[in-house]
Amino acid sequence: MKPSLKIVKIGGKLIENEALLNSFLDDFVQLNGPKILCHGGGNKATEVAGKLGNETKMVDGRRITDKDSMEVITMVYGGLLNKNIVAKLQAKGQNAIGLCGADGNVLISKRRPVKEIDYGFVGDVVKVNSDFIANLLSPGIVPVFSAISCTEEGVLLNTNGDSVASEIAIAMSKLYETRLYFCSEKKGVLKDISDENSVILKMDSEKYKELVEAKVVTDGMLPKLHNCFQAIDRGVKSVLLGDSGLLKKNSIHTKIVK
């Protein structure tokens, strides 16, 4: 039997709120066995970019990452947030190492092809260096990934944090029985967006299609759930969606099943 590995993705308010982050990291440190943490950037990058005078450019609701924006993302995701999370884990007695995709060539990506819109320095992961990750895990070190990948030509690219977590979980499934956790603001997928207590406890791909057609699942939840089902279809043992309490025992959450 393969050993177990947990991959946890955090983002949004959980990163921005110091107290929430600390409490979450306490739960994370308590998790048994090898584990990986992936983080997005919340609004800090937009805040820093604004102060630096770089206006965030959006087309059809999607961010355009120009050269200046990519500099800010490298500073904020790869530096400030990543190193602070690692320092917090060390203070809690959990050895950890902060990585972007360039470190150890761990997340190789391709720039998103330019069709009608050029999204700039944005890429999709095409290869995960799973042996490098396994070598870090074996002595008990937690790899902490910022959502930055790198092309074979050495260009750093902004990359969707959920996809990073999902691609890592899929790649590590060769060596481990992987469990993927997405922690965000919501307790899970909600039947009624205005009712925090309407969490759908279990969702298979049939149910997913139904809910998309019924427009219960919309907007940002669509790509997130796409990542979840991709993971399940490509070897990940289980995927859970929840809020900052997801790692606690008896948490309420959505479980994605095949």
Next chain:
Amino acid sequence: MKPSLKIVKIGGKLIENEALLNSFLDDFVQLNGPKILCHGGGNKATEVAGKLGNETKMVDGRRITDKDSMEVITMVYGGLLNKNIVAKLQAKGQNAIGLCGADGNVLISKRRPVKEIDYGFVGDVVKVNSDFIANLLSPGIVPVFSAISCTEEGVLLNTNGDSVASEIAIAMSKLYETRLYFCSEKKGVLKDISDENSVILKMDSEKYKELVEAKVVTDGMLPKLHNCFQAIDRGVKSVLLGDSGLLKKNSIHTKIVK
């Protein structure tokens, strides 16, 4: 016989100037055997801090690192510069990993004691995790260090880049025959500060004392040479000081000897 290990420190204009950095990294990649790169931050942190509206505070010519300054240093040194250097090395075919002191608990420091002046988030390295570094080196990975250390309580601290390189070289001397290279703007220690060709080719501690007394060695060169002699006295095999061409064959430089 111990295997050889080269530790190279870069800073100043060498980091700020893209073309100079690229050319230097080409030389660095050509160096045989295990190697480590350490970098400072040049003026980029001051530039970003200025744009963010944080004025750089100086007391008696020394920078005060308050909480906001430390955020900028973590962004610029730990993120932007560190990850770009790693990406450039990967593009040149050299596997590398970017680290700050919190990663793998690699550089443990203590906050500088407050006497007359509180320098803020500034620390001195008290422990280098040499086993962790050796584990990275053995499969041919180059560790790239930004000048940030971390206390045991998980507080990131701004740390002198020359000291970081020197402390790493000293700690690694248990396992390796270490050679330390300081690359900056000058070809080495100059007899006459206005004459680039007056490089002192060889310097022992006797000569150093003479030159300090004669005020040939002053200002920023004093702590740099202090680091050099500390290294030599505590087990480092050789220390060279030079400019961006230091790693080239037949470079002109200052060699520090016992």
